[in-house]
Amino acid sequence: MAFELPSLPYAENALEPHIDARTMGIHHGKHHASYTSNLNGAIAGTDLEGKSVDEILGDLDAVPEGIRTAVRNNGGGYANHNLFWQIMGPGGGGAPSGALGDAINSAFGSFDDFKSAFSGAAATRFGSGWAWLAVEGGALRVSSTPNQDTPLMSGNTPILGIDVWEHAYYLNYQNRRPDYIAAFFNVINWAKVAELYAAAS
Amino acid sequence: MDRNHSLSRREVLKLAGSGLLSAAFSGVSFAAGGEFKLPALPYAEDALEPYIDAATMSLHHGKHHAGYTNKLNAAIEGTDLVGMSIEDILADLEAAPEDIRTAVRNNGGGYANHNLYWQIMSPDGGGEPDGELAEAIERAFGGYAGFKEAFAAAAGGVFGSGWTWLVSDAGALNIETSPNQDTPLMRGATPILGIDVWEHAYYLRYQNRRADYIGAFFNVLNWARVEELYLATL
Numbered sequence: 001m002a003f004e005l006p007s008l009p010y011a012e013n014a015l016e017p018h019i020d021a022r023t024m025g026i027h028h029g030k031h032h033a034s035y036t037s038n039l040n041g042a043i044a045g046t047d048l049e050g051k052s053v054d055e056i057l058g059d060l061d062a063v064p065e066g067i068r069t070a071v072r073n074n075g076g077g078y079a080n081h082n083l084f085w086q087i088m089g090p091g092g093g094g095a096p097s098g099a100l101g102d103a104i105n106s107a108f109g110s111f112d113d114f115k116s117a118f119s120g121a122a123a124t125r126f127g128s129g130w131a132w133l134a135v136e137g138g139a140l141r142v143s144s145t146p147n148q149d150t151p152l153m154s155g156n157t158p159i160l161g162i163d164v165w166e167h168a169y170y171l172n173y174q175n176r177r178p179d180y181i182a183a184f185f186n187v188i189n190w191a192k193v194a195e196l197y198a199a200a201s
Numbered sequence: 202m203d204r205n206h207s208l209s210r211r212e213v214l215k216l217a218g219s220g221l222l223s224a225a226f227s228g229v230s231f232a233a234g235g236e237f238k239l240p241a242l243p244y245a246e247d248a249l250e251p252y253i254d255a256a257t258m259s260l261h262h263g264k265h266h267a268g269y270t271n272k273l274n275a276a277i278e279g280t281d282l283v284g285m286s287i288e289d290i291l292a293d294l295e296a297a298p299e300d301i302r303t304a305v306r307n308n309g310g311g312y313a314n315h316n317l318y319w320q321i322m323s324p325d326g327g328g329e330p331d332g333e334l335a336e337a338i339e340r341a342f343g344g345y346a347g348f349k350e351a352f353a354a355a356a357g358g359v360f361g362s363g364w365t366w367l368v369s370d371a372g373a374l375n376i377e378t379s380p381n382q383d384t385p386l387m388r389g390a391t392p393i394l395g396i397d398v399w400e401h402a403y404y405l406r407y408q409n410r411r412a413d414y415i416g417a418f419f420n421v422l423n424w425a426r427v428e429e430l431y432l433a434t435l
């Protein structure tokens with residue numbers, strides 16, 4: 001059973017002006033689509049077919065060595081973008097409440113402290129990569145990874161991620177990555193992040 | 202002096218972005234008129250059109266390369282690295298103080314890599330190498346076509362941000378790749394040709410089509426300059 005590129009849960013222009021329609025169109029229709037087809041190409045005919053991508057990424061050592069890098073890169077790209085589209089939405093932004101809000105206050109001191117830590121991790125990731133809010137051993141932690149690596153590869157559960165590959169922002173923000181990071185906070189779908197947090201806790 | 206020669210402190214702070222990077226730079230002051238200078242582009246920003254567009258060249262040189270230059274100067278300020286050549290610094294990163302080593306690696310690499318990149322492109326570029334360089338390419342790759350194919354494949358295969366290089370080890374040519382702003386200089390080898398495959402090098406014009414950018418790059422390759430660099434390694 002091949003992995004399928006999920007549809008965007010909103011229109012390509014739904015996140016304007018924070019994330020432009022052209023970026024969304026290429027990011028989803030070209031980059032995410034390539035990771036998906038390259039992942040399928042890599043695992044075709046192996047025991048990995050039929051496993052979930054979370055399961056595959058959680059045990060890369062079990063992947064045949066000849067395709068391990070392809071699975072890491074393209075499987076990571078597949079899973080990361082699946083999450084990325086979900087945790088954004090028109091009408092997003094604001095701050096989380098409920099159990100997630102409490103957990104963020106408990107882990108970081110306040111929402112502003114979380115925002116500062118997350119923005120710092122995203123801004124200082126050199127080259128291509130992601131910054132994450134993940135559930136690690138029951139606790140919330142901010143981290144970053146290079147390229148398409150994900151906390152899933154360390155057995156942890158990302159509940160929020162920002163793509164800081166230049167393809168995620170260059171058409172609209174060029175070298176101004178901090179402006180993109182600030183804009184991202186205006187489209188975070190905290191209701192979805194709270195669901196993911198509840199499922200991971 | 203070229204207007205792009207250096208960025209003002211204000212511009213650097215604007216680059217660093219409204220406070221979001223403040224944590225990364227706290228305690229670091231920017232060296233005004235620092236040790237390393239952003240070189241002027243050896244041609245106009247639109248000189249490589251249509252292969253590399255003017256907007257990309259302007260941002261790439263005036264923002265990205267300028268950013269690496271300023272951050273490198275800020276990192277080494279007040280250390281023994283001030284006054285050393287960038288090649289010497291990068292060839293012995295172990296000698297850089299540990300607390301600035303990553304900053305020197307990333308920004309020093311970015312500084313040196315782009316210095317080379319502008320030089321080995323030209324509006325009069327393209328074609329094939331000749332002379333001793335052509336002979337060396339023949340020995341290493343069986344000819345220009347073999348080189349071009351291997352170099353393009355290596356550049357296409359870099360996952361994420363990085364570079365692909367033609368390296369001369371005392372005259373013997375090899376193609377290699379490096380992640381981010383790493384360079385063969387870090388192992389004491391001499392790159393004589395490099396293509397930047399960070400997305401910022403091509404995204405405005407080519408978006409996800411990196412292969413098209415690589416194909417276009419060969420049309421602006423300044424082989425005369427690459428040969429000079431090659432001969433200097435013999």
